[in-house]
Amino acid sequence: MSQVNNGSQDGEETYATLRNNANAIRAICAAVEGTLGPKGLDTMLVGSRGEVIITNDGVTILEKMDVTHPAARLLIQVARSQQDRVGDGTTTATVLAGALVAEGVAQVTRGVPVAKVVRGVQEGIAFALRSLARRSRPISGLDDPLLYRIAYIAGREYADLAGLVIEGAKRLGLQKLREEHFRFSDVILSRGKAEGEVWPGLLIQKKPANAQLEFPPDTAHILLFQDAFEPETVDEEALTTDAGFHKQLQLREQFREMLGKLIELRVGFIASERGIDPEAEQFCTDHGIMVLQRLPRAELRRIAEYTGARPLRRSGLRKPAHELAGYLGYAGHVAYDERLELVRMAEGKGRAQVSIVVGASTSEVVGERLRIARDAASSVQAALRGGCLPGGGAAEMAVAHELERYRETVQGMEGFGIAAVVQALRKPLAQIVVNAGYNPLEKVEEAKAAQIAAGSDSLGIDCDTGAVKDMLEQGVIDPAEVKLHALQAAGEVASAVLRIHTVIKMRDPRTEE
Known part of the structure; x- marks a missing residue:
């Protein structure tokens, strides 16, 4: 009897780290899985100073949570990876990762070697990814009606947000949306008490540095500075000498003379990455030149791309006027919108650009609507790049059945790891129906039987009636890229967690001599 007890204790110690990590991941999943699907509810995040965020967005919930457990942080990395790569599907990725870990732990504690389970999980994930990719349906273009449904579903069924996103996509054009480094979601901004709109150009969220705020809405040549719009300086040590002091005075005098070139070149708008000299600011105010300061480099890059301007450093003002002209951009309309406190720029001579404004009555609501609209934009862009799949967990269910046959x-014992992937693939549909108030065991089996009988991968559960419906016919559609990356990221983190045998706290290098 004592031998049995010792063996049980040894087993408990062997799996202690694994179970501890699995419990931490389970706790994280519990925080977001209730938001999944059309009947998913919101989460209220409350800060230490009473600040409130009400959201349904998985990555926002995870990033704002106070999490210290190292394994739980690995799971949060899945959501961040999903957000960075495709901009949507963070909750699905988290739920899949949690299910994979739970199923993998169950197999390991039954006595299956961890290495075999991990190898089986990796093999199962690779098979599932190929199966999902093979089932992807192409999007025929910006006028494809499936595209609106993708925006509508990702946008939590807000028709106004879906409409804004699709209108913005059409204004940008297919080529721009398919650029590798362009993020459609970045063109969306929020404003309280504003009406939703699609602006055919740039909306720059900055107040002019000029003392005056009224500028004629007119054409403008654009000048951009990569650094400060101010005189060049000598170093502080040199300023302590007479030569250095006089050199500084000489540089300021040269700067005053160079300002005259702005009038000669008919510059109407200046933006700088850093600050602006007060004398230069006054000069621009006197001559009706709008000036923006301390713009992020990414914002400067957008202005340059849209207007055709070439950013230069302040030393570039030394160039002759005819050379400086080659650095100027152009916009047919530049004006400050005092109501929304931003600068409107349109009719740029560079590459096409749009800005989408999302409004709401309160700051809490407008923040959530911004997150929803950006999810919708990300999904639309992902679908244009990689096609779409039936939503509602239907595609994953079909892949699970195919993987089960495989x-x-x-x-060999790798089959137990593959079985873990099969069960995890059924988790999205199961969680969606749980959130809709149905029995997941019953509904998952109904969907599975219906798919097998019809030979279809688009049959799922209608969350309003509980009946089996064709998700494509119902307009429940997801981007293939969102599902593929979610599954891949979930598989990677699950494999990493399952292989952790020991957790050791690292020595703090700051305590070393």
């Missing part, structure tokens, strides 16, 4: 042909 698992029957696998010899």
